[in-house]
Amino acid sequence: MTVEKQQRGRPRSEKAHQAVLDAAAELLLTHGLSEVSMDTVADRAGVSKATIYRWWPTKQTLALDALYTEWSAARPQPRDTGTLRGDLLSLLRPWARLAGGRPYGRVLAALITEAQTDPAFAAEYRQRFVEPRRAQGREIFRRAAERGEIPAGTNVDVALDLLYGPLYHRLLHGHAPLNDRFVRAVVDLALDGIRHRGS
Known part of the structure; x- marks a missing residue:
């Protein structure tokens, strides 16, 4: 019973x-x-x-979970396209389309502000929202290193910051469009730098 x-x-x-x-x-x-x-x-x-x-x-933890759930449901898994550039575009373009399609910047700004003053929430924010995307990015760079597209010793965490930094900058400041053209430009400039350093 x-x-x-x-x-x-x-x-x-x-x-x-x-x-x-x-x-x-x-x-x-x-x-x-x-x-x-x-x-x-x-x-x-x-x-x-x-x-x-x-x-x-708290409402902050609810907000984080709501945002994470909505983004996870709407965001397709990045594909293994066979090239580093293709893989990065597969990872970042859906993110930019989703983030730029609704006023997520305001919500993320509030959550980031909360994370600056609440260490426990900051740890949860990084674990639930930041780290899953970085883990996907690390896997993409690992495959690229195995294919010989980038040097084996490439600092992947810095490379990910080079890619995500401009996207968050546009999302939070809203000074220019966060669109596919911008994502391609960011990926191409970052890869130019990574490959030049390797050569």
């Missing part, structure tokens, strides 16, 4: 969990982190505030 009740309850719990994430993501992108409260999310998702706090201790 107890097992049967648990099995019946699990889909409802998953549905509520997703409803909270969807409501949080929409409110974040519409109003920004500072204007979002747990009360508003609970009302929009049709759950109690206690339910939300059972899964997320």
Whole structure:
């Protein structure tokens, strides 16, 4: 009897969990982190505030999870195209399209600000949001080194900063378009530097 009740309850719990994430993501992108409260999310998702706090201790952790979930669902896995340039474009172009398509810059700026003052949240932000993309990038550079496209001793972490730095700069400042043309320019300039240093 107890097992049967648990099995019946699990889909409802998953549905509520997703409803909270969807409501949080929409409110974040519409109003920004500072204007979002747990009360508003609970009302929009049709759950109690206690339910939300059972899964997320703060609205910042909820915002991070909502953003991570939305981006993970919308972002395709990067392909192995056989070239470093092709692999990097496969990784970065979908990211730029998604980031530039809605007001993610405002949300990310708020999360980055929070990470500057809360070490525990900063660690979670890096683990959930930053590190997965960097891990994908490291794998791309590893394959490129095996193919002989770049020197084996290439500083991959610096190379990733060279690639992501300009994208975040445009996303956060909004001074110029974050589009496919810009992504290609960033990739080509970064690779010119990496290959020149290797030669």
